[in-house]
Amino acid sequence: MAVRVICAPDKLRGSLDAAEAAAALAAGVRAAGGRPVEHPLADGGEGSRGTVQEARGGTVLDVESVDAFGRPWRAKTGRLDDGTAIVEAAEAVGWGALAEGERDPMRASSAGLAAPLLAAAGDARRVVVFLGGTATMDGGTGLLAALGAEILDGEGRRLSGSGADLARVHSIDLAPARERLKGVELLVAADVVSPLYGPNGAARVFGPQKGADPDMVEVLDDGLRRLAPLLGVGSGRGDGADAAPGGGAAGGLGAALLALGARMKPGAVLIRELTRFDELLVDADLCLTAEGKVDASTDAGKTIRAVVDACAEAQVPCVVLGGTLTADAQRLYERGATAVLSVSPGPRDLDTALREAGSDLTATAYAVCRMMRRNRPGSG
């Protein structure tokens, strides 16, 4: 009987999306006489809703909304057949709606997430929100205001929520927003563990890539500190060690959703659950997973770590392939990985490596399958 091999990679950034990577692995498995099962994964950030629905099917609803700068935009709400609805923040207030280079974290707002979230909450018993990949840094104030929360400045004027508004927030009444989501189980998938503020917080870590210059980073971090106690996700003082991990995800959307009563899970863990990855392992002989760079963040809870954990629990051999392995990649052995290998055929430049990733994955998957198959009985 042919060996059943689960091909469950994350994307290889700059090179292959997860589905392409899974197909490349599967080609190698097939060439070695194995029976591949393609199961692309994600870490809870951009592309996660699509990843889940590729595995689980369901329906997708287009929802009239606005982008991060308030312009009309169609967001999406996914529905699975078990009554779970899925919203991806990046599909609402992410970069996809914006022009190349359009970045303004002071003006950007998460308000556009409200419509798909309410559409999801309408008839679902559980709503999953994938964070990550947004153009916003408003601490989720745009979303909260759009859901009806009363956010006031020091003179009692309502704020609609944006990066710039943070400096003026004086009080927040969340009750109207909570009322609209009443009875819904909110589950939030964070792709990072950053708190709302501080040296590892949203503004300092993600502000620059969202267009914040050093001055803006200071202003935004101050604003997020001000917001934290109002949302009940941290004191707003110190280095953020007492603030909720993941509160800083998606420019602080994490904190706003926590304030609305959401439970938060690492994105990769939620993807593992939602795609029913563990069920695939029951009959599996081997699992191949891959990502572009296997490093310390991998071990800290990205997709590959979730796969390694699942395989260790199911006692299925798991081989991790990386475009690049750093020294930290070796830590995955302690988690139970069978082997950690690079797909690189030798020293060369990064551009070539990115271009050749597909055939390299195939060649390495082929080699691995032959090794796993060719073991002699009684040799271990």
Place this chain on the structure above:
Amino acid sequence: MAVRVICAPDKLRGSLDAAEAAAALAAGVRAAGGRPVEHPLADGGEGSRGTVQEARGGTVLDVESVDAFGRPWRAKTGRLDDGTAIVEAAEAVGWGALAEGERDPMRASSAGLAAPLLAAAGDARRVVVFLGGTATMDGGTGLLAALGAEILDGEGRRLSGSGADLARVHSIDLAPARERLKGVELLVAADVVSPLYGPNGAARVFGPQKGADPDMVEVLDDGLRRLAPLLGVGSGRGDGADAAPGGGAAGGLGAALLALGARMKPGAVLIRELTRFDELLVDADLCLTAEGKVDASTDAGKTIRAVVDACAEAQVPCVVLGGTLTADAQRLYERGATAVLSVSPGPRDLDTALREAGSDLTATAYAVCRMMRRNRPGSG
């Protein structure tokens, strides 16, 4: 019981010698709980005598002789306990005796190989000569003359043999040289298949690295063509397709030894036999081999190919590791290799790769051993 893993690499040029590479592989095997057997190999060129004696022991005799430019030099003759003697041309008329940059293929002579060869023939029933790595391009005329062969120019004057002499050779009487080696089985290990002359011949392929400028290459190729029919190793005409393969090894020493009645084998095959590599495979669970660059020449008969062939015959899984894999590396699968993998942890520059080769071999050997061990019963 721990898995018994034969670690049988060639050198990784510019980085590790074969013994260092074997030790690096063994460290990975040990870390994975396996039982390594270090068995460094060679391709029949430089270092081959030492490689054989590391595996087989025996004695080494220092022999008074001369270097490629006629200066006093101690060459070596090895003796194994089964009566086989070993001479390595590179230890007699190679680069080790010369100053940095000292290259003169017109003047260099292989005469210095005569003394260690005669010392070997003295009491051995079989003499193995490893070619490769010499500073000479004299078609072996220096050796032949030193052994007593009568090499005459057009006016009946004796020539002592050198690159420059080739243009004047008119006749050769090999009988005195044959007489001195009478009763000895001569076995020659070539590390290349080049014929004595022609586009793939000694002068064109190896002349430049031995110091020949384009004009010298022409003169030397003409001289070697002239020599071929006198030695009975080719017509001297055409592209060398009718000349003996390997005749061009070691600046034509191959042809001279063939003319003395030697049998020629690929160096890697002879090393496989002399080091008794196949005996190691009887109880082996796995063989790891490695070289710097796995390419078309690997498949054409270098060390790794000999290892793959031996493992295929013995039905022992064989995993080939390379610093770099070219597309041709995949051909080793057709020869029966279980897997062909690079040890590179990702895209990077060659200098780093050469520097890190040891730890990369160890890490990859570790991963491979875990994969070979962790297979589930019944999964193949």
